[in-house]
Every structure is written in structure tokens, then in C-alpha cells.
Amino acid sequence: MPIDFDLTARQKKLKAVAREFAREVLRPAAERADALPDPQAAFCELKPVYEQATAAGFSTMFLPEEYGGGGASTVDFLVAIEELCAVDPGFPTVLLVNGLALMPVLWFGSEAQREQWIGRATADTRGDFLAGWVVSERGGTANFDHPSPQAGIQLVADHDRARGEYVVNGEKHWPCNAGGWDLRGADVNLCVVRTDRTKGGKEALSALLVERGTPGIEYSVIDKMAHRTCQNVTMTFRGVRVPEQNLIAEGDGDLLINRNFTWSAPIASIAAVAVARGAYEFALKWAKTYTGGGSRPIIDHQAVGHLLAEVAAKIEAGRYLCWKAAHYADTHDGQGHALGGMNKTFCGDLMQSVVFDCMRVVGVNALDRKFPMARYYRESMVFPLYDAGNLAMQRRRTWGVMADAAFTPDTFVDGDPLVFTKSMEGYGVVPENG
Numbered sequence: 001m002p003i004d005f006d007l008t009a010r011q012k013k014l015k016a017v018a019r020e021f022a023r024e025v026l027r028p029a030a031e032r033a034d035a036l037p038d039p040q041a042a043f044c045e046l047k048p049v050y051e052q053a054t055a056a057g058f059s060t061m062f063l064p065e066e067y068g069g070g071g072a073s074t075v076d077f078l079v080a081i082e083e084l085c086a087v088d089p090g091f092p093t094v095l096l097v098n099g100l101a102l103m104p105v106l107w108f109g110s111e112a113q114r115e116q117w118i119g120r121a122t123a124d125t126r127g128d129f130l131a132g133w134v135v136s137e138r139g140g141t142a143n144f145d146h147p148s149p150q151a152g153i154q155l156v157a158d159h160d161r162a163r164g165e166y167v168v169n170g171e172k173h174w175p176c177n178a179g180g181w182d183l184r185g186a187d188v189n190l191c192v193v194r195t196d197r198t199k200g201g202k203e204a205l206s207a208l209l210v211e212r213g214t215p216g217i218e219y220s221v222i223d224k225m226a227h228r229t230c231q232n233v234t235m236t237f238r239g240v241r242v243p244e245q246n247l248i249a250e251g252d253g254d255l256l257i258n259r260n261f262t263w264s265a266p267i268a269s270i271a272a273v274a275v276a277r278g279a280y281e282f283a284l285k286w287a288k289t290y291t292g293g294g295s296r297p298i299i300d301h302q303a304v305g306h307l308l309a310e311v312a313a314k315i316e317a318g319r320y321l322c323w324k325a326a327h328y329a330d331t332h333d334g335q336g337h338a339l340g341g342m343n344k345t346f347c348g349d350l351m352q353s354v355v356f357d358c359m360r361v362v363g364v365n366a367l368d369r370k371f372p373m374a375r376y377y378r379e380s381m382v383f384p385l386y387d388a389g390n391l392a393m394q395r396r397r398t399w400g401v402m403a404d405a406a407f408t409p410d411t412f413v414d415g416d417p418l419v420f421t422k423s424m425e426g427y428g429v430v431p432e433n434g
């Protein structure tokens, strides 16, 4: 049995538990939060849900058992995330970003750093601990691997060797979770910094673990049109001193970014599938009961039936591509950067149009805010834009892998190993006329 798409008994149970949690616990809080005008109040409205998610084991399920996590595979995590995102894709982003902050510590950190930071996350039984993944910048993030030191990441960390510290100055724009519940910082923020002012993005980037309470940082919340149940902030650093033992991936921040976005790609993609699924479930039910003033439910009209058939096919195809990308990463030590990029661009872009097709089935009533379609539409706009934006970062790294001699069209279908290297970076950062 070389190909098996069946969920195990454990995965079926996980799906049922996550679905019940999503409908009973998450939905009412997310609906209240989405209606709140203040974005920080909207985020905090979900705090009791986060506490219950922690108690249920969702918050740290993807972290290894040896550090106190749930030991779930990425495929397992997708099963749970799809259920949560079908109700609200903002809240699961909080869980995803905890992972984006902590998984690099597992991959690039020392044993002491793993025990300290992953251990702190898994020791939290109350549902307080937040970790931020801090990479995006106001001037743009899409060209983080640009060869010029004046381009790409500009949050600078200068090494003060005498005091054994890095001194950080600059700004980050968009990191999720980073402000924490009280806007005094997440428990830890993993910040991608420039540790060499003279080199390009393939050599000059590293990451610093910045602990809550570190002086010199200010946070202000971004007021988004969707995903209002997660927090995004602008983070300003003025002379922020961080102990040098908090540095990871020195000179390999570029590889850290790429590996992180390979881990998150199927998760963000299943979120897109889930939102489309939510819209499809509503549209299908509508089509079976609404007559449009005629004598039969509108599903009996071929135009509606054909469109719903296309919608269902795209959702099924999207879901299985997510499972494949997650499975490849699970079985290849977090590799599969090109497949992750394909997964994210395919699902993020496609599902946004699937939600619109569902609105076309429902008709004008899809615009009525008392129904969920208008919200699904807003939420679906996020997927092509966030998690390493589809037009540049996700497609560039797929392109870089495909251009390499080691890549063949059979690489992923045959499950062959293919390790991402720095030589696959930098594609498309300097345009031909640039």
C-alpha cells in the first residue's frame, strides 16, 4: 500500500475533537471579536479560547515530546488546523506563529536553547505563553536574500563583544503575536536581524531570541480588514540589548526563513482550503434549499451544479496537495521547499477564487453580513498575501529549486531527497532591467 490517503483512527478522533472545539468554543468568540473595532480588543477576546486550546493540547501539539510537546506530525497538525480554520482562520494563525517562532530553535538552536525556550512554551498550562516570529519589514521583505547590504532585512544587530551582547536598532512591521496580550511583548520573539552590515542577505542574516521585558521595544497594533482574531504589530527597536547566547543561525537567517516557510506552507494552505470549505458548505446547503423565485432548488439548474462540482474538485485537490507537502516535509527532515512554495501559491490563490464562486452560487444574499459569506470573502483575501506572499518569496524559491540540476519533475512524486541550499536563493531579486 504505497499511497494511502486514509486518516488513522487517532487522526479521525483528532478531527472530531477539533471540529467540536471549533464550533462550540471558537465560533462564538471569533464572531464577537470580528465585530470589535479595536484590533487589540479583538485579539484579547480570544484569550479564553487560547486557554482552552492550551488545555486541549492544540497550542504545542507540533512540538516534540522530548521537550514536552504533543509530538504530532505536520500532517496531524493539518487535520486539526483545517477544522479550526473552517470556523475562523485568524485564531489558528496564533498557533501557527508560535510554531514559526519555536521550530527554528529546534532546527538551528543549541540543546540549552531548546530546553529553555521550547521547554518554557510546553510548561505553560494556563494558556498565557506566546511566541512571535518577527521577520517582515515596512520597506519590504520579498527580497530578503538580495546580494546588497542596503537591500532586504534592515533590522540591524551590532555585536558588542566587550559586553557579550547584540545591540538592535530598527523596525519590524506585521509580526504576529509579537506584542503579547498586554502589548508589552510576547514571552519570546524570534527576530530575524542583520548581523553583518557589509554583506548580502545570503551571509548577513541571523536570528535573535528576544525575551519579554527587554527594554527599548515599542509595539503598536495594525488594524487589519480580516484575520482580526490574531494580532499583528509594528515593533520599534531602539538600542535593544540582547545577550549573545540568544543568537541562532548565525549567517544562515536566509536558510531559517526558507525552512520556516516550508513548514508553514501546508498549514497556511490548509487554512485557505478550510475557509473555502466553509463557504462551500454554506453554498451547497443554500443551493439545496433556495429556489431563486423558481419552482425547484437552484442546485437543479445545471449552471449551479457545474459550478459547485468545480468548487468541490478544487477543494479536494487543494487538501491533498497540503497533505502531500506536509508528508514530504515530515519524512524528509523539513525539506520540500519547492513543494511548499507550490502548495502555498496553488491553494492561496485558488481558494480565494473558490470562495468567490461560492458567493456566485448564493447570489446577492452572499453580500448580506448576517450570512457568513462576506466574512469568508474577507478572510480568503489574506491567503495570497501573507506567509511569504505568493507573487515573490513563495514562487522565487520554487523557481530556485527547479533551476537546480538536482531537481527533476519526479522528485516529489518519487519522494526523492532534495536538500535546499543557498545556491537556490536569490532568484528574481535583481530584475533584468534593475
Ligand SMILES: Cc1cc2nc3c(=O)[nH]c(=O)nc-3n(C[C@H](O)[C@H](O)[C@H](O)COP(=O)(O)OP(=O)(O)OC[C@H]3O[C@@H](n4cnc5c(N)ncnc54)[C@H](O)[C@@H]3O)c2cc1C
Pocket: 093, 097, 100, 132, 133, 134, 135, 136, 137, 139, 140, 141, 142, 143, 173, 174, 175, 176, 177, 227, 230, 232, 382, 385, 386, 387, 388, 389, 390, 391, 392, 393, 428, 429, 430
Ligand atoms: C495575518 C497575517 C499574519 C502575519 N504574520 C507574520 C508574522 O508572524 N511575522 C512576520 O514577520 N510577518 C507576518 N506577516 C506579514 C507577511 O507574512 C509578510 O510580510 C508578507 O508575506 C510579505 O510579502 P510581500 O510579498 O507582500 O512582501 P513585500 O516585500 O511587501 O512585497 C510587496 C509586493 O512586491 C512584490 N515583489 C517585491 N519583490 C519582488 C520580486 N523580487 N519578485 C516578484 N515580486 C516582487 C511582491 O510580490 C508583492 O506583491 C503576517 C501578515 C498577515 C496578514
